Amino acid sequence: MTTLVARPAVQPFAKGHGAGNDFIVLPDPDGRLALSAADVMRLCDRRTGIGADGILRAVRCTANSEAAALAADADWFMDYRNADGTQGQMCGNGIRVLGRYLVDAGHCPPGTFALATRAGLRTVHVTRRSADFDGPVTVDMGKPHLPGPTGITVSAGERAWPALHVDMGNPHAVAFVGDLTHPGDLTSPPVVTPASAYPHGVTVEFVVRRGPYxxxxxxxxxxxxxxxxxGTGACAAVAAILHNAVGTYTVAMPGGQLSIAVLADGSMKLTGPAAIVASGMVRL
Known part of the structure; x- marks a missing residue:
């Protein structure tokens, strides 16, 4: 296992997005980069940093204690950090962007391969990038879990809705609304009760059902x-539909559209765009 050492003055990075959900990729194959919460917040700041919704540190499983047990099945671990510096277990758009980066950078061949996350192994399928087309990336999201409790309520703006707890490797509260304008500007986090349902915070989806799929x-x-x-939110929204049928669901969001295929065993495959748009060096 590699011991963290003094980090370099500058660090290579790439910038990518999946349907407008954007990330900074930090390649760290040998696990030498000690990334603090302050580092993450500074890099993700949209005025004084590079700007992103989160950071994807790409480290080999053999060089990371969190992923060492998965090294027999995956070469790379996604160390995902939210923009506020906290660690994330899983990110559906992020893992597709990371898969695209690893293929584009020559670290993985095009095709199907496994990546390690804090939520376990996820399999991605990445096509070879052409001169003018990045191509979609698909990730096997596994089966959603609806662990309860019941009686969850989400409040935003002047309204409140019942919500369903869905676990996609990270926690979600899914509320079905009459119109996507009803939650207001969402500049403040929605209030979720009871607070004990999500002791480590929660991602909240406000969903309009426009048709069966x-x-x-x-x-x-x-x-x-x-x-x-x-990405995980789109899957959680599909999972929250009562008696959801096997088939392919389309989920539209402000940044673009994702496709979720629900298979006969209840597992989900998430497909959508993933592009690397810039690369360079950043001073840490």
Whole structure:
């Protein structure tokens, strides 16, 4: 296991997004980068930093204590950090962006491979990038869990709605609303009760069902704020539909559209755009 050492004065980075949900990728194959919460907040600041909803530190599983047990099945670990510096277990758009980065940078061949996360292994399928087309990336999200409790309420603006607790490797409270304007500007986190249901915070989805397989949503992400898209949130919204059928669901968000295929065993495959838009060096 590699011991953290003094970090370099400058660090390579890439900037990418999935449906407008944007991330800074920090390649750290040997696990030498000691990344503090203050570092994350500074890098994610949209005025004084690079600007992003979160950071994806790409480290080899053999060089990270959190992922060492998964090294037999995956080469790379996604150390995901929210924009406020807190650690995240899973990120559906982030893992697709990381998969795209690893292929574009030559660290992984195009095709299907496993990545390690704090929520366990996830399998991604990344096509080779052409000169003018990044191509969609698909990730096997596994099965959603609806662990309870019941009686959850979400309040935003002047309204309140019942919500359902859905676990996609990270916690979600899904509320179905009459109109996506009803939650207001979402500059402040929605109030979720009882507070004991989510002791470590929660991502909240406000969802409009537009057809049997067609949803639209806005999301307030834990540790970030309102984002233009959320992959795990899109999956949570589909999972919250009572008696949801096997098939492919379309989920529209402010930043773009994602597709969720619900398979016969209840597992989900999330597909959507993932692009690397810039790279360079940043001073830490």
């Amino acid at each position: 067609d949803l639209a949503l806005r999301v307030h992400e834990r540790g970030v704020g309102e984002t233009r898209a959320c």
